[in-house]
Amino acid sequence: MEYGMLINYGLCTGCDTCEVSCLKEKGLNADEWGIKVQQIGPKKLGGAWEWDYVPVPSRLCDLCAERRAQGKVAPCEMHCLAKVIEILPVDKIAERMVELGGKKVTCFMP
C-alpha cells in the first residue's frame, strides 16, 4: 500500500513543530531536514490577505513507515499544533481532501 502526506495548509500556522519533530525522530543534523515549512505572504491578493505556510517533506522523509508499522503515528502528524498533517493511503487522499473542504489542501508523496 502506497501512502501519502495530506496537508490542510489553509490552516498551517508555520509553528515549525513538524520540522523539529522530524529532526528529533530521525536524529538529523541541524542543517538537514525531513520536512521544512515554506512561507508565502503576507501579501494582498484580490483585495484580501494571502498568507500561507506549506510544510514540504524532503527526500529524507519516508513517512515514518517503520514507526507506523508498529501502529504509531508519525511525530510530525501527532505533534502538529494545527493538526493539518495526515499520512493516509493514497487511495483515501482524494476523498479526504474533499472532506476537508476542498480548499488549500495538498498532498505529497516524498
Add this chain to the structure above:
Amino acid sequence: MTLADQPYVTEEDGVMKVRTCAWSPPGDHPVGCGLILHVKDNKLIKVEGDPENPVTNGRVCPRCLALDEIVYSEERLQSPMVRDRSERGKNTWKKISWDEAYDILEDKIHEIWDKYGAESIFTLTGTGRESTLYAPVYGPAICNTPNGASTYAFSGEACYGPRATITNYLLGAGVPEIDWAQYWEDRYDHPGYEVPKYIIVWGKDPLYSSPDGFFGHSIIDLMKRGSKIITIDPRLTWLGAHAEYHLQLRPGTDAAVGMGLLRVIIKEGLYDKEFVDKWCYGFEELVEAVEEWTPEKVQEVAWVDPEQLVGAARAFATNAPSTATWGVALDQSKASTQAAQCFLALCSICGYIDVPGGVTITKPTSFIGKWRYDMMDVLDPEMAAKHIVDPDGKYALFNAGAAMGGVQGDTLLNWLEGKWADRPEYYPLKMCWIIGNNPLACMADQPQRWYKAMQDLDFIVAQDIFMTPTIMGLCDLVLPLSTFAEHEGLVTPNYGRNQHFIGAMNEAIVNPNTKSDLEILIDMGRRMRPELWEGMETPDKFFDAKLKENYGYGLDEVKAVPAKMSGYEYRKYEKGLIRDDGQPGFQTTTGRIELYSPILDAFGEKPVPYYEEPEFSHLSHPELADEFPLYYTTGGRHISMFHSEHRQAGTTMRRLHPWPLVTINPAVAARYGIEEGDWVEVTSPQGSMTQKAHLTEEVNEKFIHVEHAWWFPEQDPEAPNLYGVFKANANNLIPHESVSVTGYGAPYKNGICKIRKVSGLDHE
C-alpha cells in the same frame, strides 16, 4: 516505589515512558502540555506528546520537543555558586555545596534582619514560570518583609496584573477566558457546549505564545468547527490575515477602539437588554461615556477603518454566542484600565459572560490561592506598615493589593535610586532575592537604570537553570534549578484564576545537583520561619495536603490521569455560585458587573472608560514628530523561545530564530536604504537598541515592531557587556513611570522612534 511502578509510567523495551505536564523551567506558561518523556538509564532520550491528554491531544510545540538540549546543555547551572560582592559582573564564581549555599543565605537574612530590619529585603519575581504560584509567599513567609509578594522590576506591572485586577473589581471574578470546552474530558462534544460564532482576539497572538494557560492552537480547533475571527492589533498576524475583520489600530489607542465598538452596539440596539437590566450596573453612564466615539472619530484617533469597526461590532453582537480574548497589549499602555473596562463591557452587554461558547469566569482564586493569601498575611502590623509605597500617595489602587501584592515597579526603582532619601518614611533597601525572572533582559524599563540602582544592595541571590545577564551582573549567590522533567510539581492553568484542569508534573529523571523553586522555598522557609511551614517537608506532602483541603482528593488521584479536569457550570451568577455569600449576582460592591465602577472612582480613577492619548505620540508631542517619525511596538517573540529562555547558541531553538528581528514595512525600509537582514538601530526619546531588519507587510508604513528579551549567551559574560543584554534590549526604548493613576499599565507597546541602518549589533 521505583519509577516503573508509578501509575504514570509505562515501560517499553527498557525505556520508561513518563507522563507529565510541562511548565517552565523551561518552555512555557501553565498550559501544562501533556508530554511523554522517554527515559533510559535516568537519561531523557526523547520527548513526545501525550495523545491521551484531553487539552493538547498529543500536540507539542518545538520548545518541549527540544527539551533534551536544555536538560543536557553544558552551560546549565549544576551547582550553587558564590561570588564576592566586589566581583559583581566578573565571571569569578566559586562552586559550593547546597548546605553551604543555604547557610550563606540564612546568615545573610539574619544579618539584614538584625542590622537593618526585615523591610530592607525585597523580592523580584517573574511571570509565566512555575514559580509564579509560590512567588507571592517567600517575601513575607520566609524573609518577613512587606516588600515581597509579586514584586517585579516592571513599569506598571504591565503583564496580567492589570487585567487580573480590573476583572477582580468589575466582574468579581478571576481572569476571563474564551470558552474552548477546556474544562471537560469530552471537550467539544460535551453536552451543552456551543462553539463561539465569532472570537475577538485583541492585542494577542496566542498561536505562538500560548499565554497563561490558554493552548493557543485551540483557536484553530475552533476555526475548524466554524468560529470566525476578529483581530484588534496594530500588526497583521497570521490570525489577522485569516480574520473576517482586522481592526488595525494605532498602538496604545485600544480604549478608543473599544468605545467605538461599544457605541455601535449600543446605538444600534444590538446588546442583550435583559442581561444588562438584570446583571449590569451603570449602563446609562457607559452610554454617555462612549457617545462621542463615532466610527469617524475612532478613525481619526486610532486609524481604524470605520467599515471594519462597524462590521466587527455588528458581527460580534448579533451572532450569539461569541467570545473574546485579550492579551498583554491591553496591559502595555498607560490607558490599560480603560481598555480593560471596554473589553469587559463589550463581553458583558452582549450577554456573553458565563454562557456556552462565550466568556468563562470562575472565582478569583482556587487551589492554593487561599494558602497564598494566608502566607502573605503573616507580618505583624508594624512590619506590614513599612510596605514601600509612593510617599506622595500615588497608585492607591495598586497599593490596595487586590489581585497583586508587592511594590509597584516604578515606585521601587524610584526608591532604589534614592528619590525619596530625605523623606521620613525612607529606609535603604539592602537585599534582593530573585526568582523566575531575568529582569535586565525581560521586564525592566530602562534596564541600565535598574542595573545601576541595584548595585548598591549588600546582597542579591537568584535561582535559575542558566547563568543570566541579571545574575552575572548583580548577584552574589546563585542556586541551580531543576527543569520540570527533574522535579515534582503541579500545573494550574491561569495560575488558578480560571483553572480548567490540574496536571501532575512528574519527576522523570533524577538530577541530584539541582532543586525546584518550591523545594528551595520549603527548605529556606523551614530555616527562617519554621512555624509557617509545618507539615510541608516536601513538595509532594505540600501538594497532597493542599489538594485535599480544596478538592477532597489527593495527589495520587492527579498523578493517575493525564489531566484532572475541573468541570464547569454555566450561568453561575444566576445560581449563587460566584458570590461568597451564595447569593445570585457577581462578587462586586454592587453585586452586578460594573460598567460604572464605584471602586475605581474611590481610587481616583474615572468610573467609566475614557480616552487618554499616550504620553509619547505624534499628537501629544507634535514637536517630536519630525525627529521620531515612526511608532514602535515591542514584545515580539518567536515560537522557539519563551521570554528570555532558549537563546543558547547552537541549540535547535536558537537555529530556528538566530537573531532579534525588527519588523519593518518594505516601503519604509526602502526610504532608509534598509534591506532584509541589515542591522537597524531603533531610537526613541528614551534610548536606543539594535536588531536585524525583517521586511514584511505585517506592519504598515506607520510603525515598526521589535522583539523582547534578547541576550546572547555566546558573548562575553562579564560587565559591561553582560552577554550583550543592553544591545538589542527593547526596554531601552521604554519611558520610566509613564503609568496611570492606578499604578497599572505602562507603554511597552506604544511609543515613537526613528530608525537607521548600522554596521552590526556593535556599531558606532
